Amino acid sequence: MKDRAGRRRARRFAIGTAVVVALAGMNGPWLYRFGTEKYHQYKINQPEYKAANGKWEIVEFPEEYRQNTIHAALLRTGKVLLVAGSGNNQDNFDAKQYDTRIWDPVKGTIKKVPTPTDLFCTGHTQLANGNLLIAGGTKRYEKLKGDVTKAGGLMVVHNENPDKPITLPAGTRFTGKENGKTFVSKDPVLVPRAEKVFDKATGKFLRNDPGLGRIYVEAEKSGQKYATGTQDNYTVQGLSGADARNTYGIAEKLALDKKDFQGIRDTFEFDPVAEKYIKVDPMHEARWYPTLTTLSDGKILSVSGLDDIGQIVPGKNEIYDPKTKEWTYTEQERQFPTYPALFLMQNGKIFYSGANAGYGPDDVGRDPGIWDVETNKFTEVPGMSDADMLETANTVLLPPAQDEKYMVIGGGGVGESKLSSEKTRIADLKADDPKFVDGPSLEKGTRYPQASVLPDDSVLVSGGSEDYRGRSDSNILQARLYHPETNEFERVADPLVGRNYHSGSILLPDGRLMFFGSDSLYADKANTKPGKFEQRIEIYTPPYLYRDSRPDLSGGPQTIERGESGTFTSRAAGSVEKVRLIRPSASTHVTDVDQRSIALDFKADGDQLTVTVPDNKNLVQSGWYMMFVTDGEGTPSKAEWVHVP
Ligand SMILES: [Cu+2]
Structure with a gap:
């Protein structure tokens, strides 16, 4: 073996x-x-070496085009959208310097695109029409403990009135009943009306459940003496009569603690032809680090993130309708850590691999499982090894997607833990009782591994670091091809650039892979000098592109409906062994829930190749795909773009 x-x-x-x-x-x-x-x-650089191991090459943009790329997505034009926003750089944020580039990986051309707001740590997914949906981003950078001057924190405003909601403007003052200290809100907050609760059997009125609004409040003056030590009940100033009786705040301790990043509601569709952001309806919740996943009906589910006061969104998920371009809350709540790895299954449910990008309590939403969004039923998938090391892990739907096998690669302990896992774990969701079993291990514990599906059904796994954000010079300069049919890793050429946090990889339509980003905390092994963002792109050319020839492919229809066929031309039609539709990647924080490779049935006749797109809309989500054909040697063609409406 x-x-x-x-x-x-x-x-x-x-x-x-x-x-x-x-x-x-x-x-x-x-x-x-x-x-x-x-x-x-x-x-x-020897031909034999490249034919066996592939080759890595660094791409450096001219200086004025360089940026801290945090997000990358392949557009149906074959160009790559590279989004930095403020790029995890406070100076850029303060100067409102938000960056986006469009790069043509074939021509090598690059262009700046005006960026409407800070899209650093936004969420994204491919839409059916080829636009990229982009939602969330950064409202404010984190403030570390010693940098916080005014005591503050979360105030939960309660409304006991079942007859009407109440809005408190920015600048509302809250005074503690016990501690007598006053805190001021930074933003307006809408507090929904209370809900009347009746006994299910008798219909008797039991109580009012207050409506809750969450708001960030801060002491008026700097200093430790304005902080509180414990929970208190707060009266809201400026209210009178029934409003004053019905409305109050409850806050845990309000102190000089670290303040996390805060999210935004802004939503855009990026038009790949006009190469512009188009503003649409904002989300209901502000989100920093949300995951966007396409659902069975083609709508988009937005989950998790830090909200506009830097708290994890407490299970309030919402759905975008590409037709109306509006967001609606889901009926029931379920909380996940930030950037949860959520994938649409062939039965229309959502698979959560447990992988995430690291904010949120360590005991909420950490277990992998299958989630029915409609009923909110969640069935755990057992057997995960190193289950406490799923932050910064990567999850890949192994090719072909029909097999519905997911691989969870590496990962680290919660927060800034030094722990990392060298494991891969595979769950076969087609099994009667799906469970995770270990696949082959990596050499080292690996946070932030990049992983991309290739047209020959292998998966390239590379990079990452042993310690949190590459601490102690722990970047891993290794790459492997995983072969699903033998369940083995094959070591290939080593990457040239270390990549950890804020990195990712993308399959290009010519069969090469591109890698972006990395955000080391330190620049030296002793962890004394601040790290620098990795702005260089790297291209990996797999071994299959160092063979004498590759199959050609042309002449097909641009649109094929699910369940329908289309005929392409290839002189190699007779030797084609695999035809794959690969959904273009949209990647950030080594999280890419879009990429999937779908096997197509095909028939060859002379130089004609007739392919059939599967019927299942959950398997083949509406959208633009790269179609590759691969010959008996495992050499893929360049992709033809196919739209599945
Ligand atoms: Cu980040």
């Missing part, structure tokens, strides 16, 4: 040995100058 990897290793060793022997025969001072690094360069 280890044959393939073993053979590769032997081949690599053989190439290395041959060169060393040749050099040893020459002797002389030249040999000494020819150091390890040069030898490495020589080795990795």
Whole structure:
């Protein structure tokens, strides 16, 4: 079973040995100058090496186009949208410097795009019409403990009045009944009316459940003496009569603690042809680090994130309708940590792998499972190993998507934990009682692994770091191809650039992969100098593009409906073994819930290749796809874009 990897290793060793022997025969001072690094360069550029291991190349944009890319999405034009917003840089944020680029990976051209607001840490997903839905972002940067001067925190405003909601304007003052201290709100808040609760059996009125509004409040003056130590009940100033009786606040301690990032409600569709952001209806909740996932009916579910007061959104999820371009709350609530890995299953339910990007309590919404959004039923999927290390893990729907096997790769402990997992875990959701079983391990515990599906059904897994945000110089310069049919990793050429937090990877229509971002906390092994954002792009050309020829593909229809067929032209039609529709990636924080590779049935006749798109709308979500054909050698064509309406 280890044959393939073993053979590769032997081949690599053989190439290395041959060169060393040749050099040893020459002797002389030249040999000494020819150091390890040069030898490495020589080795990795040999045709045999590239054909076995692929090749990595760094792409550096001209200086004025460089940015801290946090988000990347492949557009149906074949160009890549690269979004930084303020790019995790407080100076950019203060200067309102928000960046977006569009890069053409074939021509190498790059263009700036005006960015309407701070889209740093937004959520995104591909829409059926080829636009990219983008929702959420940054309202305010975090403030670390010693930088916070005014005591503050969350005030939960209660409304006991069942007859009407109440709105409190920004600047509303709350005074503690016990502590006598006054705090001021930063934003307006709408508090819904109370709900009357009746006994189900007798119909008898039991009580009013107050409506709740959540608002950030702050002391009027700086200093520790304005902080509180414990929970208190607060009267709302400026109210009179029934409003004064019905409305009050409750806050836990209001102190000089760290303040987290705060989210925004803004939503846009990015038009890939006009290359512009188009503003649509904002979300109901502000979100920083939300996940957007396409549902069975083509609407988009938005989940989690930090809200406009820097608290995790407490289970209030909402749905975007691309027809009306409006958001509606789901009927029931369910809370997840930020950037949860949520995928549409073939039965229309949502699979949550447990992977996430790291905010939220460690005991809420951390267990993987299958979620029926409509009934809110959640069925756990057991068997996850290193279950307490799912932050910053990657999740991939293994190809082909029909098999419905998900792989969860690496991950780390909650928060800034040093712990990381070298495991991969695979869940077969087609099984009667789905459970996770371990797949092959990585060499090291790995947070932030990048993972991309390739047209030949392999998955490239690379990069990441052992410690939180690459601390102690722990970036991992390794890459592997995972082969689902043998359940094995095959080590390939090492990446040139370390990539940890704020990184990701994307399959390009020509079969290459692009990698972006990385945000090391420190620049040195001793963790004393601040790190610098990695602005370089890297391209990996897989081994399959170092063969003599690749299948051609052209001439098909641009649109194929589910359940329908289309005929393409390829001189290699007779040798085609696989046809795949691959949904373009939209990736951030090594989270990409869009990418999936769907197998198509096909028939060859001469140079004609007729392919059929599966019927299931949950398997083949409406949208634009890259169609690749792969021959018996495992060499893919370039993709043709196909729209499934
Ligand atoms: Cu982040």
